[in-house]
Amino acid sequence: MSRAADTSPNTASGFQVAIILLGILATPVLLASSSLGSQLTLGKAAVAIAVGSLILAVLAAINISIGERARIPTYGIVKFSFGSKGAIAINIVMAISLFGWIAVTANTFGQSAHNLFAQQFGLDLPLPVFVAVGCVIFVASTAFGFEVLGKVAKFAVPIIALLMFFILYLALTSSVPPAIAEKISGLSFGAAVSSIVGTIIVLVATSPDFGAFVRNRKHAIIAGVLTFGLAYPVLFLVGAVPGSITSEGSLLTAMAIIGTTLPATILLIFACITGNAGNMFQGTLVVSTLFSAFKKWKITVALGILAAVVGSMDIMAWFIPFLLFLGITTPPICGIYIADYLVNRREGYDETRLEKDSAIKPMTFVAWGAASFVGFCTVNGWFTLTGIPSVDSILVAFVGYFLLSRFGTANKGVQAG
Numbered sequence: 573m574s575r576a577a578d579t580s581p582n583t584a585s586g587f588q589v590a591i592i593l594l595g596i597l598a599t600p601v602l603l604a605s606s607s608l609g610s611q612l613t614l615g616k617a618a619v620a621i622a623v624g625s626l627i628l629a630v631l632a633a634i635n636i637s638i639g640e641r642a643r644i645p646t647y648g649i650v651k652f653s654f655g656s657k658g659a660i661a662i663n664i665v666m667a668i669s670l671f672g673w674i675a676v677t678a679n680t681f682g683q684s685a686h687n688l689f690a691q692q693f694g695l696d697l698p699l700p701v702f703v704a705v706g707c708v709i710f711v712a713s714t715a716f717g718f719e720v721l722g723k724v725a726k727f728a729v730p731i732i733a734l735l736m737f738f739i740l741y742l743a744l745t746s747s748v749p750p751a752i753a754e755k756i757s758g759l760s761f762g763a764a765v766s767s768i769v770g771t772i773i774v775l776v777a778t779s780p781d782f783g784a785f786v787r788n789r790k791h792a793i794i795a796g797v798l799t800f801g802l803a804y805p806v807l808f809l810v811g812a813v814p815g816s817i818t819s820e821g822s823l824l825t826a827m828a829i830i831g832t833t834l835p836a837t838i839l840l841i842f843a844c845i846t847g848n849a850g851n852m853f854q855g856t857l858v859v860s861t862l863f864s865a866f867k868k869w870k871i872t873v874a875l876g877i878l879a880a881v882v883g884s885m886d887i888m889a890w891f892i893p894f895l896l897f898l899g900i901t902t903p904p905i906c907g908i909y910i911a912d913y914l915v916n917r918r919e920g921y922d923e924t925r926l927e928k929d930s931a932i933k934p935m936t937f938v939a940w941g942a943a944s945f946v947g948f949c950t951v952n953g954w955f956t957l958t959g960i961p962s963v964d965s966i967l968v969a970f971v972g973y974f975l976l977s978r979f980g981t982a983n984k985g986v987q988a989g
Contacts (some may be wrong), residue, residue, distance in 0.1 A: 583787045586794025588722055589636070591676035593782065596726035597772050598732050598807070599677055602843055602915060604771040605811030607821040612764060614773045614816050618809055624768030627803035627963060633774045635906060638913050639783020640792040642921040645707025646780045647861045648910030650905060652921060653912040653941075653973065657931035662905060663861050669774060669902055670855040674710075674848055674875060678883030681706035681844035687824075688837045698706045701882035706844065707883070711876035713759075713849035714856065721853050728846045735839040736810050739827065744831040762959025768808065774899055776800070777906035781854050782948040854877070900951060903962040907969030908936060915977040935976050943969035 587718040682703035816825035947965030
């Protein structure tokens with residue numbers, strides 16, 4: 573059953589959890605916000621950011637609260653809906669997704685550090701050297717657990733915020749030629765909101781990992797609302813300004829037009845450190861379920877070594893589409909475990925029930941597959957339900973699982989005892 577945690581020394585406040593989440597989402601925000609800003613006026617971008625952030629805040633508050641109720645990470649929660657054996661497939665998907673982001677962020681860190689040292693100090697070392705150094709930092713920030721992760725975020729996130737607002741100041745006080753600021757037409761409001769939600773939906777879907785450490789439900793809701801309802805839209809809007817002014821989809825390219833890339837380069841380096849420390853933390857939790865014989869710190873080190881190797885390759889061209897595919901398959905998992913909580917787990921997560929349940933619950937996989945297919949269709953514009961593919965897939969997964977649990981054809985396959 574779930575355990576109370578208000579007095580536990582190993583729990584964190586909603587504000588502390590929000591700081592960690594902000595450290596993780598900084599890199600995706602920096603990569604996505606300039607692209608959005610380059611295609612929309614600031615007014616339209618602000619409305620889209622507000623709507624997308626509201627959706628994320630509601631989902632995050634629910635998911636972190638489920639984690640607080642369960643007191644187990646996401647990989648443990650999905651066992652109840654997919655079965656103790658069936659959850660292995662889900663954990664493999666999440667492990668691949670998280671490692672993908674670890675490798676991509678390691679590559680981004682290496683590129684940013686390489687450019688910084690080459691431009692400022694004339695030191696042109698090979699890219700793998702910087703990637704390897706970054707991975708050492710990521711591992712050191714993660715291997716000692718949640719408490720150290722929190723300290724890293726507490727140090728780095730204020731620096732990230734200051735740098736972002738300094739970049740905002742530089743952008744607003746620059747004199748960019750008016751002809752540069754022409755907007756690319758064709759990005760619909762729904763597509764813009766989808767971009768804002770999709771940028772960080774995988775983190776939201778796995779946010780019960782952090783709910784397991786939060787003090788109580790009040791702090792869980794505070795963490796979700798503070799992170800995604802307040803800080804995320806502010807940072808996204810600030811990050812969109814250089815792209816909106818210059819019509820450039822890359823922050824570094826936009827800042828080069830504005831006059832200097834140094835603040836943006838330093839910002840990317842700090843964002844990569846906090847982001848990948850969080851990715852490593854979640855990746856270690858998931859991979860530990862697949863290789864339970866190994867201690868978690870050894871798994872973290874192994875992830876760091878693999879990330880150093882893969883992150884040193886030219887991976888961006890072929891890896892990003894693969895990660896976007898995983899972004900379609902991950903959100904429905906969130907819809908399923910929310911429905912499972914509402915239908916079956918109001919009283920808590922009793923792990924002894926797993927022994928009585930089916931080890932594999934086929935109809936849950938049917939709901940997941942159908943929702944992933946809907947997400948794929950809506951991403952490709954074949955049809956749409958809400959205009960936001962990730963939300964479409966979450967809703968289909970939620971409704972499908974809810975109906976199967978309530979009325980369905982699979983008392984053994986879906987419903988927990």
